[in-house]
Amino acid sequence: MTAAPAFPPLVEAYLADLERALASSDPRERAETLAAVREHAAEALALHGADDAGARRVLDELGPVDDIAAASTPAASGPGGGPAAAQAPRTPAADVWLVVLAVASLAVFVVPLVAAAAVVWAAVRLRSGAGNRGLQRLALVVGAVSFAGALALYVSHLVAAG
Structure with missing residues (x-):
């Protein structure tokens, strides 16, 4: 099993903010979004460098956390108010x-x-x-x-x- 790449503190804080912002999103979409952003960040840091300037450039490329979270699909809630695991995901x-x-x-x-x-x-x-x-x-x-x-x-x- 490979360990997740170590990110500069600015990127780690961004990812933590993104994870919190996606808390009410569909769990599968949240996992895919976080994985995609982590992958992009790792690739961009390898290209631009893992220093503060490179981290800022990566965060500028990614854009605001709120924009990413706003584009996500909210988690469905069942009759009890919890996630509806039995419901099939909607196809856009x-x-x-x-x-x-x-x-x-x-x-x-x-x-x-x-x-x-x-x-x-x-x-x-x-x-x-x-x-x-x-x-x-x-x-x-x-x-x-x-x-x-x-x-x-x-x-x-x-x-x-x-």
Whole structure:
């Protein structure tokens, strides 16, 4: 088991503030968000240096804790007021429409712009860390396959015409 990287005190304080700010968030999303922020901080500190200047630069890149916490999904509460472990997590409508767009790009793969839009949108949603990552990955793969098919069709047309 590997130990978590040691962060400068400024980053540790930021992470502690973030953990407190995410206390009312969905537990799974809270864990994913904290892991993503820790990973980004470790990578950025390796790039910029682990001194105070590097730590400040990393914190500037991450932005205010309140902004990250505001983007998180609140934890669902059951009838007793506690977390609703039995409830299935809600799939954001944006992710459903993303998959619909990706599948539609297969139907109209001669228009690679639709597939490109699905790929870009899926990549943006994946990088944001919000929503259903499974649906986002599915849309990314389907859109990429559709785009590759459209590109292959275009290239074969050029070869046949030339």
